[in-house]
Amino acid sequence: MLAEIVTVMIMAFAVSMDAFSISIGMGAYKIRLRQIFYIGLVVGIFHLLMPLLGIFAGHLLSGTFGGIAIYIGGILLIILGLQMVLTIFRSDAGSTFMPVGWGVLLFSFLVSIDSFSAGLSLGIFGAKAALAVICFSAMSVGMTWCGLLIGRKMQNMLGVYGELLGGIILIAYGIKLLVPFPW
Template identity: 35%
Template sequence: MSFLTLIILAVALGTDAFSLCLGIGIAGVNRRQMLLISITVLVFHIFMPLAGWYTGELAGNLLGRAASVIGSALLVYLGFKMIWETVRNGRETEIKVFKFNALGLVLLGASVSMDALSVGFTLGAQQVDLLRTAATIGLVAGVMTAAGLLFGRYMSRLVGERAQFLGGVILVGIGVKLFF
């Protein structure tokens, strides 16, 4: 696999993380959270292709669907909660910093990296340098995650009072997309 092909693959795998983190950034994150989320996604995007390579298709399909459903449900719940808080208050809401605990970070990382697990299965049949490929996928996903969070924070300042509502809509949309 050429380096250009690898970069294109890595960007394609990082788009879910970018779009999800755009919504999270709009909801509000601090620098520490941005770093934790970016590193979590980076690690999962390295681990998942390796796990896909070593586990086999059956285990991957079972794990992939369960993690996808849980991650999707979490995003839809968080998105609706953000929308409800905005609608309920009916005025400008104070933009709160998005809160994640360890389980939330793991679910976030797993939900946006399930496609990398599938790619790992495919890479197992190809003659590629798996460690270089997984590291490149992880680095690109980490950078795209940070970019989504930064851009989301910027958008939050631009859209002001509707930032929480917009962030909620984005999270619900991504959660529904990941479910189907």
């Protein structure tokens, strides 16, 4: 049982790394602590629901739907990153995407796509699946909070360059989803 918990925690850590890295980029927006708390919880809920949906979808859909979802996520991340970079050069400082409201839902969906794929690979029901989704959710909440706090601190230190770095991180992760690297 302990070996199973350790294995699931390692898998949860791996699945949450994208939430962490993208959160660093999103933290470049001037996000309040209350928003960071809320965003982390929403990401955690998505990391609970997506693997469950993946388990229910089963192995039949994994080849087709899982691949399509990754490409859509990659394209959306590139668009969000480009939009973030372009707002730096606009005279009106407003942004069309902010990590509030629907933006939080979109962000949470994007960082939980790999949890859907992990759920497809689990393909089982019962205690093991319940343990996995709880671990995925808890780990993603913590990793998201850490990433957003680090990004927020970087934004305060770097100013506009922090937002530029955040946009570049989003673009790079989107490209990573679209173009598989051999390493």
